[in-house]
Amino acid sequence: MTNLDGKIVASQEASLSVSNRGYAYGDAVFETLRVINGKIMFWEDHYFRLMASMRIMRMEIPSTFSPEFLEQEIKDLLETNEQLSSAARVRFSVHRKEGGFYRPNTNDVGYVITSEVLEDPFYIMKEDFYEVELFKDHYINSGLLSTVKTNNRAINVLGSIFAKENEYDNCLLLNENKSVVEALNGNLFLVTGKTIKTPPVNDGCIKGIVRGKIIEILKKLPEYTVVEESVSAFELQKADEMFITNVVMGIRPVSKYRKKEFKMEVAKELLTKLNVQARLS
Structure with missing residues (x-):
């Protein structure tokens, strides 16, 4: 119905x-x-x-x-x-x-x-292999309109076809400044040491609900520093962890980007805290 x-x-x-x-x-x-x-x-x-x-x-x-x-x-x-x-x-x-x-x-x-x-009532951590690549055929425009979830999802559709044709699980989208903005279906986070970085909204990423919750959680954890700054493609292979967030899947760890393979320790810690927030919301 x-x-x-x-x-x-x-x-x-x-x-x-x-x-x-x-x-x-x-x-x-x-x-x-x-x-x-x-x-x-x-x-x-x-x-x-x-x-x-x-x-x-x-x-x-x-x-x-x-x-x-x-x-x-x-x-x-x-x-x-x-x-x-x-x-x-x-x-x-x-x-x-x-x-x-x-x-x-x-x-x-x-x-x-x-x-x-949906099969699972709360978020669970999927640890199977998950590889991503850059989608460079088309770019997201930075600015306010790109942060809105409209029906215009042409870049996401084309990126998903590219991923399927090349046997990737997901793709990362760029803006006109060649900054990495987000994944096809969620926001992007990079973990390097104790610093966790995510692209800022004014770079053109969707203002994700779970993105906001993860930032709230991290600001309460003194051992981590969270920054909202532009992400260059060169930074991706320097990170210790990479994960994607959205409201349906929660947190999705990335296993590999090109030659770099990632851990998922911080993602597991944050998923537990995210589930607590979901229960209290």
Whole structure:
């Protein structure tokens, strides 16, 4: 079942117009959520990021879009799909209503909510081999718009095809300044000694929810120094560890980049603390 503008309908009957602006122009934003036993992890952070994304895209935020209303919309769908007592992945998409070509006739919005079951209720550490490479065919533009989760994911799609064709598990994306920005599906962290580095948001990376939580955790650990600075490709092979974060998988350690193989000790430590935060959120 799918939630279309507040109405729960069978997924095979759910349809959008071919003139839908999310489809036609990528004029849509979305949040990917992880829900455990009916509890949306980091819901407040997701809600405020969604509101900020809509403002950046100059969408009209309906007066009904309170945290309580949207949370209930999600839970109603999960209950209908019999996923309220399990772990689920939810995608909450908001599109500008159709009309106009590049210049919209309205800033009013519609929304779509979908869900699917996840195997594990909390984050687990995957230790299997995981190799990454740079994707250099196209670049992310640094700046505010690149930090928003819009439907325009062409670079991520092309990067994933490149990875599959060349037997990599993931790729790292660059911006126009040739700085490493993020992975295809999450934020990037490098561990060198006791310093943990992640690209800054103004380099063009998604303002990830788990990225923010990891930074919060690290700032409370005196043995580590966390820095948000541009990452050059030359730094990648000097790191002791490399890991990727997103709200569905949590922390994904990278095993290898080119000739460099990485540890995963810090990633394991942080994953335990992240699970604690998820339970308390």
